[in-house]
Amino acid sequence: MSIPDEENSDPKYIFANSKKWMLLIPVLIFSGIVLGIGIVFRQKLMLQDNKVQQANKVQIEKSENTNLGLKESSQASISASNCLPGGSIIIEKVNLISPGFVVIHEIPNDYENGVFGNSDLLQAGESEAVTVLLSKETKENEKYYATLFSDDGDGSFSLDQGDKPMENKNGKSVTVKIIVESDIESDENYMTL
Numbered sequence: 001m002s003i004p005d006e007e008n009s010d011p012k013y014i015f016a017n018s019k020k021w022m023l024l025i026p027v028l029i030f031s032g033i034v035l036g037i038g039i040v041f042r043q044k045l046m047l048q049d050n051k052v053q054q055a056n057k058v059q060i061e062k063s064e065n066t067n068l069g070l071k072e073s074s075q076a077s078i079s080a081s082n083c084l085p086g087g088s089i090i091i092e093k094v095n096l097i098s099p100g101f102v103v104i105h106e107i108p109n110d111y112e113n114g115v116f117g118n119s120d121l122l123q124a125g126e127s128e129a130v131t132v133l134l135s136k137e138t139k140e141n142e143k144y145y146a147t148l149f150s151d152d153g154d155g156s157f158s159l160d161q162g163d164k165p166m167e168n169k170n171g172k173s174v175t176v177k178i179i180v181e182s183d184i185e186s187d188e189n190y191m192t193l
Contacts, residue, residue, distance in 0.1 A: 091130040118157040148174040
């Protein structure tokens with residue numbers, strides 16, 4: 001049985017039915033607030049998580065790009081050709097796992113008595129055409145050694161402080177032998193100073 005339209009317009013009927021709806025309004029408002037807070041909180045968490053992921057990605061990219069300074073290996077390396085006589089030596093390529101120096105000396109593994117030149121501080125990574133100024137002139141047919149040293153943190157080379165030879169995976173110093181020759185074809189990488 002349906003209620004005639006006249007009764008539906010009765011204020012008592014409208015008021016009685018609107019109370020039911022009036023009770024739903026606070027529930028809907030509360031639910032909307034909780035849902036809104038949840039969405040905002042979730043977005044903030046996602047944004048924070050995104051920032052953390054970006055920071056981690058940058059840190060990973062830095063370590064991958066430098067690989068502690070190296071492209072293909074986690075080992076320090078040095079390469080040099082024979083050089084012309086003079087007051088400097090050019091080292092072709094250096095890979096450092098931490099900041100350090102190229103040190104020129106006369107006797108293998110004798111750094112106390114035979115050092116007569118060192119590079120400026122080199123940053124971790126690959127460096128090419130590193131010029132090492134010497135405290136004495138090199139002469140034809142002499143043999144010298146170029147060894148990589150790590151920096152103790154002060155930015156200047158000193159055997160007395162804490163600069164130590166870098167070692168390869170076998171525990172030996174990273175060193176290359178250089179022979180002085182006057183018949184090397186001269187180019188811009190081998191000019192003497």
